[in-house]
Amino acid sequence: MSQDAAHGNHDARYIKIWGILVVLLAISVAGPMLEIQVITLITAFGIAIVKALMVCAYFMHLNVEKRYIWYMLIISVAFMGIFYFGSAPDVMQGSGTQWKDCVLDKSCVPTNDMAKDSVNYGILR
Numbered sequence: 001m002s003q004d005a006a007h008g009n010h011d012a013r014y015i016k017i018w019g020i021l022v023v024l025l026a027i028s029v030a031g032p033m034l035e036i037q038v039i040t041l042i043t044a045f046g047i048a049i050v051k052a053l054m055v056c057a058y059f060m061h062l063n064v065e066k067r068y069i070w071y072m073l074i075i076s077v078a079f080m081g082i083f084y085f086g087s088a089p090d091v092m093q094g095s096g097t098q099w100k101d102c103v104l105d106k107s108c109v110p111t112n113d114m115a116k117d118s119v120n121y122g123i124l125r
Helices: 003-034 037-059 067-091 113-120
Strands: none
Touching: 003 037
8 A cells, every 4th residue: 555545544534533523513503402401511511522532532643642641631631620629619609708799799899909909900890
């Protein structure tokens, strides 16, 4: 087999993967049109994960790397999830002694120096 024939076959595989990614994009865009929240979430996040794995495997060439590269990737994503879900309840909490919503309430007084500086420099107002 010549070098050009092997290269052409390689390009055809990339075009096939691209086509699959476009179809998955169309499904993830069409999902919200059903107006069923559970199906929308499942299709959006499920398809996003599948597309990310396909991009990692084929366009970043992880499918030809050693298996431990995948393990490192999975462990990194797991740690990211642990850190996110560990801090999200505190960060997304809408109440507390230090909580002031100065973005929506223009008459509020910020309770910490960073918020005061943000108001003074026009970031929050």
